[in-house]
Amino acid sequence: MTEAAPVDPSRVTFEKIREAAVLIKGAVLETPCLPAPRLSQLTGAEVFVKYENMQVTGAFKERGALVKLSSLDEDEKKRGVIAVSAGNHAQGVAYHAGRLGIPATIVMPVLTPFVKIAATRSYGAEVVLAGNTLAEAKAEADRLAEKNNLVWVHPYDDAHVIYGQGTIGIEMLASQPDLDVLVIPVGGGGLIAGIATAAKAIKPSIEVIGVETTLYPGMWGALYGKEVRCEGATIAEGIAVRDIGILTTAVVKQTVDDILLVSESSIEQAINAYLTLQRTIAEGAGAAGLAALLSDRNRFADKKVGLVLCGGNIDPRLLSKIVVRELARDGRLVSIRIDTPDRPGILGEIATTIGDMQGNVVDVEHHRLFLNVPAKGATLDVTFEAFDRPHGERIVAALRAREFVVRYLEIGERMD
Structure with a gap:
């Protein structure tokens, strides 16, 4: 940070990474790299996950x-x-x-x-x-x-730091030597520079692909000579890097095959998939590799893909919010607004209709006093669980068949 990192990528060698692997043995957990059949079913690739979220501090750093x-x-x-x-x-x-x-x-x-x-x-x-x-x-x-x-101690633009991160590549290919592709989150570039150096030395035919969020495409811009802007609030704050490394960029240009950009919604979907399908926790940066597979299924179809779940340090409140948002996207959590006459028993009728259709009411807000509600009317905001989107649509159809005026809401939307 006080001195510019050297730009000679030849400093980063496989031999140095192997020495680092010996050095850290016993002091850093050799995390498992395991097949993930449910993620494979979800993405169409044969997925293997390297669980760096199991480190003492919850991340590869x-x-x-x-x-x-x-x-x-x-x-x-x-x-x-x-x-x-x-x-x-x-x-x-x-x-x-x-x-x-x-x-x-x-x-x-x-x-x-x-x-x-x-x-x-x-x-x-x-x-x-x-x-x-x-x-x-x-x-x-x-x-x-x-x-x-x-x-x-620089977070990424230091040769010794790169050596350490590269040990992940050695471990992944020792565990799963038949991998075709490694998909690696990219922030400042230390992780992918180290892993790519190790992986290409062990298996020159392997493809190494980096992943950045669309809001912070710094390494993508460097790799392809494009002017980019890096700004905005992202769920993947661990890879939200405005100033990528000098040394890491030089190594990436020599060893990495491509950089993909993923949306915030795809990262949310990936975090949710890790939680609900793999029963493990991924922070936004840690889920970026899976987000790439979800965003471009054709590219990875039928390939053996190694993902690095590089960290699991996510705020529990944010995680719970993501789960709710994904339930809504999947149509399993439905929020609706119902205009009704203001008379006794109306809430019971609505709840009974939903219950008879095997829906589960989880939240109700009853509005009588707002100026945009008729004086002799009421508005109900109802959130209910459904098996899937078609089931939720059948429940709404049943409510409309009872002559209730129903419209869909975004989760969290309330009266103005």
Whole structure:
């Protein structure tokens, strides 16, 4: 961060990644890479998942952090390290710095969720809250690094960090040597640079494809020489990187076959699929690879595809919201507005009609006092569960057959 990373990609070698694999053995979990038959059925590919969400800190970042910290000399270790992060990198550095007895300062934006701040502190790091953005937090970290002579641990644009992340590629092909394609989330590029280097050395015929959100297509732009804008609120904040790495970009251009861009809705669908089909938790960045398969089924049809579920640190409230939204998209959770006369028993009639059709009412809002409701009328907002979309449509048809005026609502829509 204080010095530009070297642009010579030849520094990133398979031999260095193999040395990193030996170094981290026993200190970082060798996570399983397992077949996922239900995801295969969903996507049309033969899917295998590498579960990096099983790491102690819930994400792959531990690997690169440990390799970088282990590369420091005794004087650097004594001085201590500094990093800027609002999430997984912070926890990875803090955890392994604590294990190795290295003082660690992590600068996080003041708006970082408390759960992430608390987790980072729990590993023994000094957490400094500064600024509303990562850029503002970095400015404070630059000041502290200069003042206290601290060593930077960059989240991605560092050769040692790339070596560590590349160990995932070794493990995946050792477990599943017949993989045709690896689909890897891309933020700053450290993960895919390391994995692609290892995978191409082990199996030159393998295809390596990166995935970015459409809101942050930095590596896609670099790979194809396109001007891009990186901005906006994304559910995949772990790969929402405005400034991709210099070294990582050089490696990606030599080793990666393609970069795909995925929508926010496809990432939501992938998070939900991991939860409901695989019974595992993926954060937005962790689900990006599966989102690519869902977005372009023809490209991956009948291929053996390795996905890296790179992290599972998602806010439980956000996860629950995604589940509800996916139920609505699938037609299994239906929200409707019913205009009715204001008379006794009307709610019972509606509930009975839905129940007789085997629907399950989960929420009701009864409106009488709004000015856009007739004085002798009422409006009911009803949300109910159905088996699937056709079942929900039959329930609505049954209500309309009883001469109720019914229209569909978006989940969460309320009276003006």
